[in-house]
Amino acid sequence: MNTKPLLRPLFATTVLATFTFSAPVMAEGVVAGTLIENTATATYEDGEGEKTVDSNTVTVTVDELLDVTVTSLDGGPVGTAPGQAVLSYEVTNQGNGPEAFTLIADPAVAGNDFDTVVELIAIDTNGNGVYDDGVDEILTGPETTPELAADEAVTVFVVVTVPGDANDTEVSQVELRADAVTGTGAPGDTFAGAGVGGVDAIVGTTGASAIANGSLVIGLITVDLTKAVSVVDPFGGTGAVPGSVATFTISAEVVGDGSLDALVITDAIPADTTYVAGSLALDGNPLTDADGDDAGSASDAAGISVDIGTVNGGDTYEVTFDVTID
């Protein structure tokens, strides 16, 4: 079985999960508005005996630092075809106070083979890392995140339309920029009284603005594999008992335009079952179990293999084989 189409989504899920778990980790950083108070205490002996005296209390109010980072959550170019595509980003408030961020998606990144059209920017409202149409909140202009607490991160989706004239293997990037609503500027720039609780806000090392690029690659052709099984038991029913015959059907659908070379579908014979000799077939046409005489081969040890060869977008294939339950 060509496992690539299966592995990719799995990998993507793992990457997303890692980021989701890392998000709540709090960096050290005193929250804006914190009062740092200090009173020294002295003890001493004078002519009358031991005395204690306090100093006055000095207070420092911590100002608000404006910092933000944006990262792409896709872990690599997202394979897509003309039509809708979704890019995922994470926006993290690296400052020490609550802050919202204006989001600007730019599909015209230098070096793009083609440019997409940005349809919408959405927040991962249900936190599952996947854009859910009708569930995740679509932001309206000016697109702005909810207020994020210090060190809080939010997943942002940019939904784009890939033009119909994009060619296979062409790449396009989409830039997402996040700007602190309080203001951006050079590190050290200040916004008097604009921080939480009226403290001053000061632009941090990120300039209170950050960008990240998400990337799309046109893969006009992919293979969708689905596997089904039906069981017939020795008594005419469908129970999976010793002696039952299970028929596996692997359906391959070639999606997209163009062609793909050397498509080979392989599968293992499940444990505690035995391959039924001569049962391998492609689209209903029997294939021999021997290797080398035709497109198919099958054995308990090696499993089944069907070499379909060059395939074209829109093609569908169906591989079937039987096993008996030991």
Place this chain on the structure above:
Amino acid sequence: MKTFAKIIAAPLLIASASLGVPALAQETPSVVVSGDVKQVEVSTNADGEEVTNLVDIDLTVPGTRLVFRTNYENTTSEVIRNFTLTNPMHPSVRLAPDADEDLTVSVDGGDTWGSLSSLSVTEEDGSTRTATHADVTHVRWTIAEIPAGGSGQVQMPAVIR
């Protein structure tokens, strides 16, 4: 409800304790203790060298370096003995990494004292490690005698966490 009552009781005790101190201090203390705080500003001089200055508090964010200064003055005509000044480290700051190594500090809320390198911290799992600047809870200075009319200043450098 018991737990709740205990929680309330604890701050009350602290409050009454701290109220008691100023009451003592009000009878014209022999030593006047006053504090201020400055922030450290690093600039480059005409020769291109880095110069650190203590300036009034302006913008303070995590990482800002502060210096808590305490002035003391013996206002009497007598010698003051065994003058001990204790400065607590606010949880939002840590002792600056370049603080004087010989400072007498505590990492356990003031129970034990010593130079930082002589102290250790017990982790939750029971293991111990050498104390670091971030562990310091108090700094203490001891001055055996302040002559009549004598005065001085001590400084505690800190960094906002």
